[in-house]
Amino acid sequence: MKDKIFVASPFLPDINEYMNEVKDIFDAKYVTNMGPKHNKFKEILKEKLKVNNLDLVVNGHMALENALQALELEGEVITTPFTFISTTNAIVRNNLIPIFCDVDPTTLTIDANKIEDLITEKTSAIMPVHIYGNICDVEKIEEIARKHKLKVIYDAAQAFGIEYKGNGIGSYGDLSCFSLHATKIYNSVEGGVVCAKEESILKKLEIIKNFGLSGEDVLEFGGNSKMSEFHAAMGICNSKYIKDIIARRKELYDKYKEKLNNLRDVKILENNKSATNNYAYFVILVDKDKRDNYLKHLESNNIYARKYFYPLTNEVSCYKDKFDLGYTPIAKEASEKVLTLPLHTNLTDEQADKIISLTLDFFNN
Ligand SMILES: *Cc1c(COP(=O)(O)O)cnc(C)c1O
Numbered sequence: 001m002k003d004k005i006f007v008a009s010p011f012l013p014d015i016n017e018y019m020n021e022v023k024d025i026f027d028a029k030y031v032t033n034m035g036p037k038h039n040k041f042k043e044i045l046k047e048k049l050k051v052n053n054l055d056l057v058v059n060g061h062m063a064l065e066n067a068l069q070a071l072e073l074e075g076e077v078i079t080t081p082f083t084f085i086s087t088t089n090a091i092v093r094n095n096l097i098p099i100f101c102d103v104d105p106t107t108l109t110i111d112a113n114k115i116e117d118l119i120t121e122k123t124s125a126i127m128p129v130h131i132y133g134n135i136c137d138v139e140k141i142e143e144i145a146r147k148h149k150l151k152v153i154y155d156a157a158q159a160f161g162i163e164y165k166g167n168g169i170g171s172y173g174d175l176s177c178f179s180l181h182a183t184k185i186y187n188s189v190e191g192g193v194v195c196a197k198e199e200s201i202l203k204k205l206e207i208i209k210n211f212g213l214s215g216e217d218v219l220e221f222g223g224n225s226k227m228s229e230f231h232a233a234m235g236i237c238n239s240k241y242i243k244d245i246i247a248r249r250k251e252l253y254d255k256y257k258e259k260l261n262n263l264r265d266v267k268i269l270e271n272n273k274s275a276t277n278n279y280a281y282f283v284i285l286v287d288k289d290k291r292d293n294y295l296k297h298l299e300s301n302n303i304y305a306r307k308y309f310y311p312l313t314n315e316v317s318c319y320k321d322k323f324d325l326g327y328t329p330i331a332k333e334a335s336e337k338v339l340t341l342p343l344h345t346n347l348t349d350e351q352a353d354k355i356i357s358l359t360l361d362f363f364n365n
Helices: 015-028 036-049 060-070 085-093 138-148 199-208 229-239 242-260 288-299 329-337 349-364
Strands: 054-057 076-079 097-100 123-127 151-155 175-179 192-196 266-268 282-286 338-341
Touching: 015 036, 015 229, 036 054, 036 192, 036 229, 054 060, 054 199, 060 085, 060 123, 060 151, 060 175, 060 192, 060 199, 076 085, 085 097, 085 123, 123 138, 138 151, 192 199, 229 242, 242 266, 242 282, 242 349, 282 288, 282 329, 288 329, 288 338, 288 349, 329 338
Parallel strands: 076 097, 076 123, 123 151, 151 175
Antiparallel strands: 054 192, 175 192, 266 282, 282 338
């Protein structure tokens, strides 16, 4: 483990800082079920995300599942196949049918100009993804949703901290879901956030995450997706470092970009210019015939880049023969070329330099 360099690595606070938070939990003997740490963390996140209504859940995936359940959707949901499998699984696990829309070649987010062609009388919602923290065309999507009376649920798992026109990105759509997983830029070990436009939906989300309970009665067929006090404690500790985390990531990102910019065979995915950036990933596109050899070249030096996102979610075994998997050639091409390089706060300058020189060696030969 020690010498291996992975794509992601969790940010952890000083252990004593975490212990101080944990001591409160031991003193109170209140370990889960919306305790003081949970509630404090919620207030911190409202400020960090610049939203009025949010709730915490156990992870980003359950944020998505609960969001879809709270809106009581039926039929078809238009979404992107260029994402982590969680997005598509959340749709299918709600007994909804995913309809795959192609992506924009420059941002790799859902191509808003292709959404309307996919709308049928069965369409109930759009579920776009701010992939790599690149924001979707939120204005165009809102316009389409209003015109066709569709709900919009953003998978914002990778978009923590991003602002667009001064608004927190979580304030777009009917609901927006963030992940606080250990591999994301800011983590509570495991954790998820749902931001809701309407307060009534927020209330429903609070019930859904706790078995549907309301007093003795049960109002929704909810599962259990509550965030524990220990996870909230980690989120509280780490919240002090969000600015530092993003600043360090930017340094590494800029270093990669400066050094790899001129390689003919490497195209760096541009960060969104209209919104702020969180430097969640350093994404490159390389010729598909070279990708595996480049990965091997890095692996032989203990560096583990990832084909993130490959395969597309409409190509995986469990969806074959079940759905119309659509025609998404731009997403397909991107998935065959894309790679993400290690980028995290535990990466040293020396390690980044090593990755850069191995990359230059490979592509200049
Ligand atoms: C991480 C991620 C999820 C799932 O979040 P978890 O907190 O790991 O459950 C969902 N969608 C996308 C795009 C993600 O990157």
